[in-house]
Amino acid sequence: MYLKRKLLLIFLITLPGVSGETVENGHCAASRKMDEQCSRYCYKIVKPLLQYAASVQSKESQFGELTSRNQNHEATIKSLEDQLQLSKSQQHFCLTKDELFDKIESAIVTKNDNIERLIKELKNIDAKDDGNVMIKELEKKIKELTHETVTQNMHAEDLNAELRKKDAEILSLKSRNIEYAAKIKQLEGNVEAKDDIMTSCRGRGTGIFKIQVTCSKPFEVSCDSSLADSGWTVIQRRQDGSENFNRTMSDYRSGFGTLTNEFFLGLDKIYFLTSSKQHELYIYLKDFNNEVRYAKYTNFSIGAQEENFELKSLGVYSGTAGDSMASNLNMQFSTTDKDHDSLTKIHCAQSCGSGWWFKGCGYSFLNGIYRRVAESKQKQGIEWHTWKLDSLKYVQMMIRPVD
Numbered sequence: 024m025y026l027k028r029k030l031l032l033i034f035l036i037t038l039p040g041v042s043g044e045t046v047e048n049g050h051c052a053a054s055r056k057m058d059e060q061c062s063r064y065c066y067k068i069v070k071p072l073l074q075y076a077a078s079v080q081s082k083e084s085q086f087g088e089l090t091s092r093n094q095n096h097e098a099t100i101k102s103l104e105d106q107l108q109l110s111k112s113q114q115h116f117c118l119t120k121d122e123l124f125d126k127i128e129s130a131i132v133t134k135n136d137n138i139e140r141l142i143k144e145l146k147n148i149d150a151k152d153d154g155n156v157m158i159k160e161l162e163k164k165i166k167e168l169t170h171e172t173v174t175q176n177m178h179a180e181d182l183n184a185e186l187r188k189k190d191a192e193i194l195s196l197k198s199r200n201i202e203y204a205a206k207i208k209q210l211e212g213n214v215e216a217k218d219d220i221m222t223s224c225r226g227r228g229t230g231i232f233k234i235q236v237t238c239s240k241p242f243e244v245s246c247d248s249s250l251a252d253s254g255w256t257v258i259q260r261r262q263d264g265s266e267n268f269n270r271t272m273s274d275y276r277s278g279f280g281t282l283t284n285e286f287f288l289g290l291d292k293i294y295f296l297t298s299s300k301q302h303e304l305y306i307y308l309k310d311f312n313n314e315v316r317y318a319k320y321t322n323f324s325i326g327a328q329e330e331n332f333e334l335k336s337l338g339v340y341s342g343t344a345g346d347s348m349a350s351n352l353n354m355q356f357s358t359t360d361k362d363h364d365s366l367t368k369i370h371c372a373q374s375c376g377s378g379w380w381f382k383g384c385g386y387s388f389l390n391g392i393y394r395r396v397a398e399s400k401q402k403q404g405i406e407w408h409t410w411k412l413d414s415l416k417y418v419q420m421m422i423r424p425v426d
Contacts (some may be wrong), residue, residue, distance in 0.1 A: 099133075220233050220234060220235045220241050221234050221235075222234055222235065222236050222299065222424075223236075223254065223256060223296075223423065223424050224244065224246035224247070224248075224253075224254050224255060224256045224423070225253075225254040225423070225424065226253075226254065227246040227248070227253075227254065228246065228248050228253070229246060229247050229248050229249050230245075230246055231243055231244070231245055231246070231282050231283070232244060232246050234256070236295050236296055236299040237295070237298075237299045238295055239291075239292065239295040242292060243282060244256050244257065244282070244288065244292075245257040245260070245282040245283070245286075247419070247421055250305075250307045250419060250421070251305050251307065251317065251421070254423050255305060255421035255422070255423045256288075256296065256421060256422050256423065257282075257288070257419060257420070257421050258287070258288040258292075258293050258296075258420050258421065258422055259286070259287050259288065259389065259390070259418070259419070259420040260280075260284070260285055260286055260418070260419045260420075261285055261389065261390075261393060261405055261415075261417065261418040261419075262284070262285055262416075262417050262418075263284070263285065263393070264285075264393030264394075264395075265284055265285050266279070266280040266281070266284070266285035266286065268287065268376075268377045268378070268390045268391070268392075268393075269359060269376040269377055269392070270358065270359070270378060271358055271359060271360045271361075272356075272358040272360055272361045272378070274358075275287060275289070275290050275356065275358055275378045276289060276290045276291050276328070276332075277289050277291065278290075278291075278292060287390070290325065290328075290332045290356060291328070293325055293332075293422075294325055294326065294327055294328075294332065296422060297323060297324035297325055297422065298324065298327075300424050300425070301322055301324075301424065301425040302322075302323050302324065302422040302423060302424055302425065303319065303320060303321050303322070303323060303338070303422065303423055303425050304319065304320040304323035304337070304338075304420065304421070304422055305317065305318075305319050305420075305421045305422070305423070306318045306319070306342075306344070306348075306389070306407075306418070306419075306420050306421075307417075307418065307419040307420075307421070308344050308407055308410065308415055308417075308418055309415065309416050309417035309418075310411065310413065310415050310416055311396050311413075311415075311416045313416075316342070316343045316344035316407075316410050317342045317343055317344055318340065318341075318342040318343075318344040318345070318346065318347070318348065318407075319340070319341045319342045320337040320338045320339065320340055320341075320348065321338030321339040321341075321425070322336045322337065322338025322339075322425070323336065323337055323338065323422055324336045325356075326355075330355070331355035331356055331361070331363055332355065332356040333353065333354065333355045333356070333380075334348075334351055334352055334353060334354055334355075334356075334380040335353070336352075337349070337352055344407055344409060344410045345407070345409025345410055346409060347386045347387035347407045347408055347409040347410070348386075348387055349386075350382050350383070350385075350386045350387075351379070351380040351381070351382060351386070351387065354380040354381060354382045355380070356378060356379070356380055357370075357371060357372040357378060357379065357380075357381045358372050358378040359372050359373050359376075359378070363381075364381035364382060364383070364384070365381075365382050365383065366383060366384070369384060371383065371384040371388075374403065375388050375391050375392075375403045376391060376392045376403055377390035377391045377392070378390055379391075385408060386406075386408045386409070387406060387407050387408065387409075388403075388405075388406055389405055389406075389407070389418050389420065390405075391403055391404050391405045391406060391414070392404055392405075392414075393405060393414075394414035398414065400412075400413050400414075401414065405418055
């Protein structure tokens, strides 16, 4: 029985926490010295196993298999105890140290194999744990990449919206560019056409031409180079009574008649012309005896609509007809519906049947009623009193820029 306890103690040396002290065997013939040598030898073999067992012990709870293996070892120990008991019954036979060591070493080798296998399994488990960590890290990275992808998709959508906006702006700019190109082409055409448009009749012969001055659109005028050298712009003509000159202020502003026959150019156009630069005035007069006279003024100009087209300047007179316009200077233009003369009881425009720069109702009114030969001595005709009182046959008022 004592030998049985000794064998058990020797085997327990291989387990964690068991001391490596030597157990005496009173039944064996071996000496105490041999026992001490055995103890030292066993501890030297078992020590590495104790170190492995210590490293494995923290994880033994995870593996039921280790418990199963220990149970197998306990069964082995029980078998050894049975063998010892049998040996004791057979004349108390005592195993030799070598035999005992062989059995113990065999058990230890088996234990060592099991421990090494468990260590490998633990390493596999650690590897799996590392794999789980890697999986978690990958899942984390996947989430980060997913979030980044969502952010990039949102950014891409914003960029696409911005691109669509830019495309719309580009289309709008292209449309504007087409419009601007058309306008440029039109303006270029206007410039080319404008190159042919003069500001006066200078350099032109007799005929109908288009001119344009500051603040006005191009308009047609009658140019004359036959009555008094060249370059004159006709602003009024009376020759046969075909046109009615007894008109309102609106008609006199815009002009009326036919440029090739009787007409009045229009107060607005005359203002544009005379305000753009200095103009001289030439008045051609002919009576029914075909006698011709003229009156010339060096600086003819009128005011704007706000000033009722006042006769602002005449300049210096010269000519053969006498200065019948002098009394009209600084007078506003009167018509049948606008009375701007200096008289209080008489409306000269209504009395003379025409529009003019009336002060009184005498001296000159070239827009008066056209009288025939038999009527020429009647009053309120086309009159220039510094030459004669009879109504005239032909009158043409012309202006020209002063060089």
